[in-house]
Amino acid sequence: MPITLTSAALPVFKTALANLAHCLSKAEANAHMRQFNPDVFVGLRLAPDMLPFASQVRIACDAAKNGTARVSGLAAPKFADDETTLAQLQERIAKTLAWLDTVPADAFDGREEQDITFPVGKEATRTMKGEAYLKHWAIPNVYFHVTTAYALLRHNGVDLGKADYLAGAQALA
Amino acid sequence: MPITLTSAALPVFKTALANLAHCLSKAEANAHMRQFNPDVFVGLRLAPDMLPFASQVRIACDAAKNGTARVSGLAAPKFADDETTLAQLQERIAKTLAWLDTVPADAFDGREEQDITFPVGKEATRTMKGEAYLKHWAIPNVYFHVTTAYALLRHNGVDLGKADYLAGAQALA
Numbered sequence: 001m002p003i004t005l006t007s008a009a010l011p012v013f014k015t016a017l018a019n020l021a022h023c024l025s026k027a028e029a030n031a032h033m034r035q036f037n038p039d040v041f042v043g044l045r046l047a048p049d050m051l052p053f054a055s056q057v058r059i060a061c062d063a064a065k066n067g068t069a070r071v072s073g074l075a076a077p078k079f080a081d082d083e084t085t086l087a088q089l090q091e092r093i094a095k096t097l098a099w100l101d102t103v104p105a106d107a108f109d110g111r112e113e114q115d116i117t118f119p120v121g122k123e124a125t126r127t128m129k130g131e132a133y134l135k136h137w138a139i140p141n142v143y144f145h146v147t148t149a150y151a152l153l154r155h156n157g158v159d160l161g162k163a164d165y166l167a168g169a170q171a172l173a
Numbered sequence: 174m175p176i177t178l179t180s181a182a183l184p185v186f187k188t189a190l191a192n193l194a195h196c197l198s199k200a201e202a203n204a205h206m207r208q209f210n211p212d213v214f215v216g217l218r219l220a221p222d223m224l225p226f227a228s229q230v231r232i233a234c235d236a237a238k239n240g241t242a243r244v245s246g247l248a249a250p251k252f253a254d255d256e257t258t259l260a261q262l263q264e265r266i267a268k269t270l271a272w273l274d275t276v277p278a279d280a281f282d283g284r285e286e287q288d289i290t291f292p293v294g295k296e297a298t299r300t301m302k303g304e305a306y307l308k309h310w311a312i313p314n315v316y317f318h319v320t321t322a323y324a325l326l327r328h329n330g331v332d333l334g335k336a337d338y339l340a341g342a343q344a345l346a
Contacts, residue, residue, distance in 0.1 A: 001285065001286075002175075002177070002178075002285065003176055003177065003178045003181055003285060003304055004175070004176065005175075005176045007304075008176055008181045008308065011308065011309075012308055012309070012312075012313075015309055016313065046219075046324055046327060046328045047327055047328050047330070050327060112174065112175060112176060113174075120336075131176055131180075135181065135184065135185055136184075136185070136188055136339070137339060139185075139312075140185075140189065140316055140338070140339055141335075141339065143313055143316035143317070143320060144316070144320050144323075144335060144338055144339075147316060147317050147320035147321060147324070148320060148324055150317075151219055151320070151321055151324045154219060154220055154223060155219045155220050155328075157220070162314075162317060163293075165313070165317055166309070166310060166313055166314065166317070
């Protein structure tokens with residue numbers, strides 16, 4: 001079967017977030033092993049003027065969710081950005097994945113050339129065609145925040161390897 | 174025009190690497206501004222058991238180059254992994270981009286279901302279909318190393334924002 005715009009993006013969002021959830025599970029187990037509260041991870045930053053771990057997870061979720069909503073025209077649920085625990089961040093990922101699972105397998109198809117206008121920063125917007133937006137904005141945005149979350153955990157001693165990011169729970173096999 | 178397997182992946186590789194080159198340029202300018210040798214960046218790590226900055230750049234290049242070669246069947250150039258300066262890493266990216274520019278715009282098409290076998294770690298291999306390999310391995314692998322390189326620079330005080338990663342030199346506009 002030839003690739004479609006939906007098949008190029010929707011499974012990618014789901015896999016990236018499922019693998020992020022897997023990395024959070026390993027972080028929780030690691031905190032228990034090292035005998036500290038796993039929720040400490042939630043506020044960690046790689047630099048004082050970078051967003052904390054919680055925001056990396058939230059934005060990874062929202063980049064996938066809002067990217068999907070914008071191209072498909074479907075309404076996406078909104079979440080409160082009030083997570084303070086690793087368990088709540090896991091819930092955020094799970095809710096995002098549950099919504100992505102409701103999106104039809106052809107939701108983006110035929111929208112390759114459609115103008116997508118989206119916020120950039122707090123005041124500006126940017127407009128890209130549907131295909132370019134998914135390929136060059138939404139997907140790299142998801143990977144940026146998933147990888148930054150991974151880097152934060154790894155920097156702080158969690159026993160992750162790239163296979164956890166690429167293959168998630170299948171990395172265990 | 175509908176999306177194709179090549180259009181879903183080849184421009185993504187090129188944009189990610191061009192934006193990485195842009196981040197390296199900003200790192201060099203930042204080092205000059207802060208009056209230290211920009212080549213210090215080459216050896217930095219986010220954790221003692223993570224690969225250094227040079228490897229992040231090399232693997233980002235190779236994931237794009239080797240992913241392209243494996244799916245297209247084209248022979249890719251090999252590079253020596255001996256860069257010790259930021260300028261040499263820029264050259265690595267430039268050589269990779271120059272080779273990617275020679276790849277035909279339909280090089281992956283029709284290879285969606287073709288088995289791609291590739292090394293995983295030092296001894297194992299893994300086999301995936303062409304489409305799944307590009308979507309779930311080669312592309313996320315490139316973003317992983319580009320983002321890790323970005324995170325390393327950002328962690329060490331380089332004035333980067335996400336727009337530099339997403340839009341490269343166009344972030345300046």
